[in-house]
Amino acid sequence: MGPAARLAALLAVLALRAGDPTGAAARGDTFSALTSVARALAPERRLLGLLRRYLRGEEARLRDLTRFYDKVLSLHEDSATPVSNPLLAFTLIKRLQSDWRNVVHSLEASENIRALKDGYEKVEQDLPAFEDLEGAARALMRLQDVYMLNVKGLAQGVFQRVTGSAVTDLYSPRRLFSLTADDCFQVGKAGNVSCALSLSREFLLYSPDNKRMSRNVLKYEKLLAESPTRVVAETVIQRPNVPHLQTRDTYEGLCQTLGSQPTHYQIPSLYCSYETNSSPYLLLQPIRKEVIHLEPYVVLYHDFVNDLEAQKIRGLAEPWLQRSVVASGEKQLPVEYRISKSAWLKDTVDPLLVTLDHRIGALTGLDVQPPYAEYLQVVNYGIGGHYEPHFDHATSPTSPLYRMKSGNRVATFMIYLSSVEAGGATAFIYANFSVPVVKNAALFWWNLHRSGEGDGDTLHAGCPVLVGDKWVANKWIHEYGQEFRRPCSSSPED
Numbered sequence: 001m002g003p004a005a006r007l008a009a010l011l012a013v014l015a016l017r018a019g020d021p022t023g024a025a026a027r028g029d030t031f032s033a034l035t036s037v038a039r040a041l042a043p044e045r046r047l048l049g050l051l052r053r054y055l056r057g058e059e060a061r062l063r064d065l066t067r068f069y070d071k072v073l074s075l076h077e078d079s080a081t082p083v084s085n086p087l088l089a090f091t092l093i094k095r096l097q098s099d100w101r102n103v104v105h106s107l108e109a110s111e112n113i114r115a116l117k118d119g120y121e122k123v124e125q126d127l128p129a130f131e132d133l134e135g136a137a138r139a140l141m142r143l144q145d146v147y148m149l150n151v152k153g154l155a156q157g158v159f160q161r162v163t164g165s166a167v168t169d170l171y172s173p174r175r176l177f178s179l180t181a182d183d184c185f186q187v188g189k190a191g192n193v194s195c196a197l198s199l200s201r202e203f204l205l206y207s208p209d210n211k212r213m214s215r216n217v218l219k220y221e222k223l224l225a226e227s228p229t230r231v232v233a234e235t236v237i238q239r240p241n242v243p244h245l246q247t248r249d250t251y252e253g254l255c256q257t258l259g260s261q262p263t264h265y266q267i268p269s270l271y272c273s274y275e276t277n278s279s280p281y282l283l284l285q286p287i288r289k290e291v292i293h294l295e296p297y298v299v300l301y302h303d304f305v306n307d308l309e310a311q312k313i314r315g316l317a318e319p320w321l322q323r324s325v326v327a328s329g330e331k332q333l334p335v336e337y338r339i340s341k342s343a344w345l346k347d348t349v350d351p352l353l354v355t356l357d358h359r360i361g362a363l364t365g366l367d368v369q370p371p372y373a374e375y376l377q378v379v380n381y382g383i384g385g386h387y388e389p390h391f392d393h394a395t396s397p398t399s400p401l402y403r404m405k406s407g408n409r410v411a412t413f414m415i416y417l418s419s420v421e422a423g424g425a426t427a428f429i430y431a432n433f434s435v436p437v438v439k440n441a442a443l444f445w446w447n448l449h450r451s452g453e454g455d456g457d458t459l460h461a462g463c464p465v466l467v468g469d470k471w472v473a474n475k476w477i478h479e480y481g482q483e484f485r486r487p488c489s490s491s492p493e494d
Contacts, residue, residue, distance in 0.1 A: 028131035030132040032324070032339050034383065035380050043126040046119070047119070047120065050120065054116040061106065061109060137190030141187060142386065147159075147170060148252075156179075157173065193223050200220060269294060272291070282359075298431075300435065304415060304440060306440060313417055316349055316378075317380075318380075320345075321342065321343045324338050327400050338386070338387045343377070368413075372480055377474040377475075378417070378471065379472050385464065386465070387462035388461055390461065391454065392409050393448060404478060405480075408448060408452070409448075412445055412477075413444050413477065414474050415473040415474075420466075424462065424463055426462060449489070
């Protein structure tokens with residue numbers, strides 16, 4: 001076995017999730033991570049090359065047809081053209097019996113389109129599926145809903161929120177990309193195939209010869225026939241059945257602004273400092289610490305990683321990204337209220353991950369080695385990627401988190417591995433504040449009180465990414481192993 005083969009085998013063993021990493025790019029999940037969307041550029045470039053060759057072939061064929069047309073037209077325009085001339089009579093019969101047949105049933109045209117179709121079929125398995133189109137359309141609807149985007153402006157490529165007479169520019173792209181009427185129709189019917197079928201049938205009543213709409217009707221009928229339960233499923237919004245949904249207005253408000261986050265001048269106990277946590281590891285290179293909130297206690301560590309480290313972590317995770325799931329009883333399921341892909345990295349995959357663990361441990365004073373902490377989870381958000389309000393700690397004794405046999409998640413350490421142009425903030429719902437994405441910084445908070453009870457004020461959400469490619473890395477630290485590092489308390493208020 002060569003070095004390359006040994007390396008591939010080693011990575012397969014060390015990765016937490018077994019299987020071929022190419023399976024991570026499953027069709028139907030492309031929209032759920034922006035890095036997967038970016039990979040869709042490659043097959044389109046191949047299609048562009050095929051289309052260019054097709055166009056060149058068709059241009060040559062059309063030039064021949066134009067010459068044929070001009071020649072025949074000139075004969076018809078000459079009223080003195082005698083068919084008694086045997087040469088002209090012969091060429092007329094030849095044209096009508098052979099040349100016109102070749103024009104109508106052109107082998108060259110068939111060869112050109114066949115080459116294009118063959119090339120398309122070779123890359124078809126790498127193209128986004130119909131589910132990706134639906135997911136991307138729903139993402140645009142989500143962004144319009146959460147950020148209150150002006151619909152007309154969005155269709156023209158402008159990201160603005162209009163409230164009364166006030167207009168707020170949320171993002172100004174260097175180049176405007178407007179949506180066509182067909183694009184808007186696709187977004188409007190996103191996810192509701194039965195409704196789309198009904199609208200398409202109604203459209204055919206007014207334009208029965210519309211071939212594209214006829215094809216759409218057949219496609220929607222086939223989709224519903226393959227999944228009879230889809231009609232019922234489309235009427236259900238896939239969100240957790242919990243009272244937290246009552247806070248949706250607060251959630252959306254925090255995503256649109258920075259909530260009620262106070263300034264350091266308003267509350268002196270919120271401060272910035274250089275943190276060593278009395279650790280020799282950080283003595284020569286302390287971390288810049290910003291206390292964001294006191295209850296719950298949330299701090300932001302600026303420049304926790306550098307650009308090279310962030311890029312390395314993203315690169316290690318990318319081949320293993322799979323659709324993010326949430327716990328539903330004993331099962332782990334992908335859901336509409338969490339749109340992202342994630343990968344789990346053992347610290348044995350690369351020395352950088354060991355360094356990262358040491359840094360987190362020194363800064364927090366906690367034991368971050370398994371089984372007292374989970375492996376690093378790297379997440380890439382998709383189009384309009386988000387994670388609606390949730391707790392990181394388990395709220396049910398049957399939660400799969402307890403399978404580690406190391407207690408509940410006592411703390412969260414979340415590293416921002418990229419920046420975004422707009423959106424993507426981390427919103428703490430009940431505490432009523434949000435933290436924007438700060439590239440290379442790390443956000444830390446306690447999920448549990450010292451008594452071991454869950455802190456309800458840590459209900460938080462990942463706001464939809466309006467523009468940008470958001471990457472984060474999560475390190476979840478558990479209760480066991482921290483007994484002498486963060487002693488418990490008999491008071492539920494501690």
